[in-house]
Amino acid sequence: MAEGISGNSHPDGWPGQLWLEGRTVVHLLDEQQRPTHMPRGPAKRTGPGFLNPAMAPARTRSVLLLNDALEHDWLVNDNKSIRVLDALCATGVRIRRWRNEIPILSQNRLRITANDLDDFALNWARHSHSAHPPHQPIKHEPEDDRYGKTSNQIFENGLDFRQMDARIAMLETGYQWIDLDPFGSPVQFLDAALQGLSRTGVLEITATDTAALTGSSASSQARRYGAKGIVDVYAHDDAVRLLLATVATSAARLDKTVIPLLALFDGHHVRVSCLIKTSREKASKVGENIGWRIREDDVPYRFVQHPTPEQVKRGSGPLWTGPLWSKEIAGRMTVEKALELCQPSSAELESLRQSGLEWSDDDVEYSSRELKRSVRYISDAADLMSREHLLLNLDALPKWAGVGGAPKLEKLITSLVGGGHAAARLPDIEPLLVTDAPFETVLEHVRNNSTSAK
């Protein structure tokens, strides 16, 4: 029988092979293939100690976001500490990255709890943390929570490990930050997460059930999210907006209101990060930001709050129709910041190589590219994504504009900006344009810049 997280023996397969994510050394099971940099799509799971390398960019953004809250004091005032919970931490890469990569000045303001039900994964997390402690020792005692110290709790160098059902862990104390990264859909954990947050808190959610969120699995979408989808060029944006609508309506039932900070469709998952505040008055207005995306003949789509039965046939919803990102916070999520926080220095790399990390010059180059890709386009699109905008897929535009080929996206953006409009590219596999120009104006710019234009 498993000995639980308090045992000191090494988990089977320890130490495995070393890998570097951001500036944090990760132990991978030997049977897990050494990841390629920038993997995309769902990974093939190899058991409880498996680390999904395709989630590295989401973890990088999580480091940046938590750092931003501390650096710019938008979550708690007066340099107070923030109670953070990774409710489903698995082998603990995210929590360890928070501890290693957020600058030391802010570290003592972080109270980090790491929870998972799985014995093996948690033990692996603990051993990884012991083998590679944070660059500077963390000087604070464990927090007393409402229920006091429990038997399935271990405090070690700034990380408070728990082994319990996430729904119980989230309700233990008022957290100001909860990360929810389950296998598949987050819906079963959502209510507990919202209740576990203090009056103002951040909730970061990953959902890998993209078939349900996009509507490619219509029955699970209807069952799980009470929605209807259309799988077209808007399916990714719809998936993000559907998850936000689910969070916002669940929050409203608990007198809470939701302010999205960053919400992305990233390859095989949706990730939303929201500020959640207790406010009966604002929660009562949740309906103002919920509606349907109706496909139209004169423009690609319109958001409608109360669709007619005929519109529902051409519509997806109900979805979040409000702002998707915070202009200020997403605006600070730059390539420079990602490299500043998450890229190891040459001296760090040298010392890691001496302790057994095999990291070639190519690895240095590729991991740096991955860091850049994690935040690419975000700051440029932050303003538009925080207000009303039009989202267009470049590949769909020639048909609308009646031309043979689309211009290059960068060229179209330059042209729109030159015409006095805001325009930017969105981070997505598809060539997505976001702009505040009217659709007709965009089509004029497409015609003027089209590869088939004279």
Ligand SMILES: C[S@@+](CC[C@H](N)C(=O)[O-])C[C@H]1O[C@@H](n2cnc3c(N)ncnc32)[C@H](O)[C@@H]1O
């Ligand atoms: C997708 S993994 C988390 C990955 C992790 N956040 C990371 O970045 O590496 C989901 C984790 O949820 C854990 N889990 C599943 N159901 C749980 C529950 N009810 N309570 C606590 N942990 C649970 C699993 O053991 C697994 O480690």
